[in-house]
Amino acid sequence: MALPAVGAAMLEIENVSAAYGPVRALDGVNLNVGMGEIVTLIGANGAGKTTLLMTICGRPSAKAGRIKLKGQDITALPTHRIAALGVAHAPEGRHIFARMSVRENLQLGATLAAPANFARNLDRVLTLFPRLAERIDQRGGTLSGGEQQMVAIGRALMAEPDLLLLDEPSLGLAPLVVRQIFAAIGQINRERGTSILLVEQNAHHALALAHRGYVLVAGEIALEGKAADLAVNPQVRDAYLGG
Numbered sequence: 001m002a003l004p005a006v007g008a009a010m011l012e013i014e015n016v017s018a019a020y021g022p023v024r025a026l027d028g029v030n031l032n033v034g035m036g037e038i039v040t041l042i043g044a045n046g047a048g049k050t051t052l053l054m055t056i057c058g059r060p061s062a063k064a065g066r067i068k069l070k071g072q073d074i075t076a077l078p079t080h081r082i083a084a085l086g087v088a089h090a091p092e093g094r095h096i097f098a099r100m101s102v103r104e105n106l107q108l109g110a111t112l113a114a115p116a117n118f119a120r121n122l123d124r125v126l127t128l129f130p131r132l133a134e135r136i137d138q139r140g141g142t143l144s145g146g147e148q149q150m151v152a153i154g155r156a157l158m159a160e161p162d163l164l165l166l167d168e169p170s171l172g173l174a175p176l177v178v179r180q181i182f183a184a185i186g187q188i189n190r191e192r193g194t195s196i197l198l199v200e201q202n203a204h205h206a207l208a209l210a211h212r213g214y215v216l217v218a219g220e221i222a223l224e225g226k227a228a229d230l231a232v233n234p235q236v237r238d239a240y241l242g243g
């Protein structure tokens, strides 16, 4: 993987539209993630957040517009090629394998990384989430929701991504676990310089962690700005921060 130029964008989404058959889910979306940046995308149920992450990964592919990764056009590439270029996705609902152990689930994320890096990458994930080290041979299906989320993020990290896509990592988790997960996301960004696009309904935590944010309403970007500015924006406060 060639090193990108300093100051270049990690991800550039230009005028992207996407649809499921006749159902339009994204309409002319513009969004950027800079190198080493955490960007959050907030929005209500059905706004199109998951669709945007999936469109970055090529399924569904964008109907219009362009998506670039480190300057390279990835709009029409198949998902496995996009992953090989350095994008990893921890999907909504986690989708870990219930009958496989924590170790096996993490191994599945490692297929794109150099085999020589496996032990080091596993060690880094288990240092980030010590709870997983304690449960390394436990089956995925018997883990708590928070532990499953740690596996989903850990599995994505095993691919050594440049861009990490996280879809509602806090969904359904207790406040203490939410804080642990958000702390880990911040740590990944600081220690590895990984660029992160974080989809969240928990706008409070997401805006506290991210550098910048976007608000998606019915498939269109309604607002964007520095996270600190969005956190005090009256529209955002009313709609996403409980007033």
Ligand SMILES: Nc1ncnc2c1ncn2[C@@H]1O[C@H](COP(=O)(O)OP(=O)(O)OP(=O)(O)O)[C@@H](O)[C@H]1O
Residues within 6 Å of the ligand: 020, 023, 024, 025, 043, 044, 045, 046, 047, 048, 049, 050, 051, 052, 092, 201
């Ligand atoms: N596979 C699909 N087939 C048809 N329509 C779909 C499909 N997936 C999503 N949609 C529709 O696309 C729109 C956007 O859905 P999406 O899942 O992207 O929203 P979201 O912002 O992630 O919502 P949530 O916060 O509930 O996860 C919705 O109207 C949804 O019904």
Ligand SMILES: [Mg+2]
Residues within 6 Å of the ligand: 049, 050, 051, 092, 167
């Ligand atoms: Mg979603």
